[in-house]
Amino acid sequence: MDFIVDMQGLSKTFAGRSSTVHALQDISLQIEPGEFVSLIGPSGCGKSTLLRLIGDLLPPSGGGLSVNGKEAHQARIDGDYGIAFQKATLLEWRTVRRNIELPLELAGVPEAERRSRANDLLQMVGLTEFSDHHPWQLSGGMQQRVAIARALGQRPPLLLMDEPFGALDEMTRESMQNELMGIWRETGTTVVFVTHSIPEAVFLSTRVIVMSARPGRITHQIAIDLPQPRDLAVRESPRFFELLTDVREALRGRTGTR
């Protein structure tokens, strides 16, 4: 078994004052190294919660979970994943370069190594000229690129992304998707990507996981067989639109054409 993420009957409940909320119920999902998996579903389906369970930012209420072959807690301690949120969450007193260096600094990586790694990452996201700028001097898309570079600092085998492009305009969003595809191919990292945009999920993923709400469950898994590398031609291909329909139907609770 060499799944990078392996969930068996995972559940999560939040105990409220008067009632208990079943955020996730009986989630079983295996992700292989190198996959790009999107979690899609209506608000309240627990897709962000699921991402946080993988990242050991929340404890599960029941079931089994292993990340990179270890307990989720150990995987977090070992820096086995990088994470990016909808808000870039950059530290505004740090320059772009020093934001990217932050996780390396916390892990005790020596300064010279930090610098050279930051240079590589800056180049990868195309922000070399902006290395000495502060976050507020950057556009939303650029801030998100810094956040992605930061998440890749320790070359993690797993990248967790919680609606990272959700706050961006459509044009920026598509160009960020193209960039992320490039980074994914270049680094070979596994990506778990939370979104509520159907085209985004279909364009990026090798597999789309469709969830439903109350309680949060996985209802469909749709393999995306679009050719790699994904480019504009893929976006305009008939197969792309067929898959959009499949995901949309699945979200409506019907069985798709597949």
Added chain:
Amino acid sequence: MLAFGIVLVALVLIWEGYKLLGAATGGTWPFTDIEMRPRPGNNSMPHVWDVVASLFAPARRGGEPLILTLAIATLYTLREALVGFLVGALVGFSIGVFFVRSLAAERSLMPWVVASQTIPIIAIAPMVVIWGRRLDVPGWLAVAIIAAYLTFFPVAINTVRGLRSPEATATELFHSYAASSWQRLWKLQVPSALPYIFTALKISAAASVVGAIVGELPAGFADGLGRALLQFNQVFSADPAKLYAAVLMSAIGGLVFVGAVTLVEHLSLPARMREAAA
């Protein structure tokens, strides 16, 4: 600076205008027999130029000019205020960190911290001075402790608030890096708290000067501003300009102090974060 000058000129004009009006009507509001309060006469409201002149006249016959006496007194008081400010800021910051790290400590001790500030400083000051004497603490240090008493509170409250200001995702981010709680404190919480802390430090800088002046009264110091203010208060009806001159000097002392804190803030925080704090 220009804006400050304009306001200064406006205040002088209002002061002197009020006096002129009083002189024209004989001390009543125009077309009424309602007396103007404060009285516009020279006994309550000396001319601005008289106040300035009194600064440059000798305080005693044949002595040094008043401004020199007051400047020395102001420096003396500012030294006490500065030591009190530094001690109070450090204590306040430490309390803030302690409270944020331990909810139990905050719940059990915060009411006492708040209660400490409801006790008037004039009740605390003599006690501190007397206890200080018994323990052979130098008088100026006892006064500094009184200044610290006024300083620590705003710093403690704002430190607590500032340390809690990072957004949830920033805390999650540090958690995902498996950062230690001290790393999170120094690399996330303290930098996020700085705008809040500087706001508190400006309040505290002004409060510490007041604390030092009030503390000097029971200490019976002849050297500080407290004594000068008390002394000129007693001769107010005969020579009001002197008290105004002393008030002017203590205000300038406070301004210099707050200005110094603002300067440090400007040097240590990017403009973006200063705006966020205001």
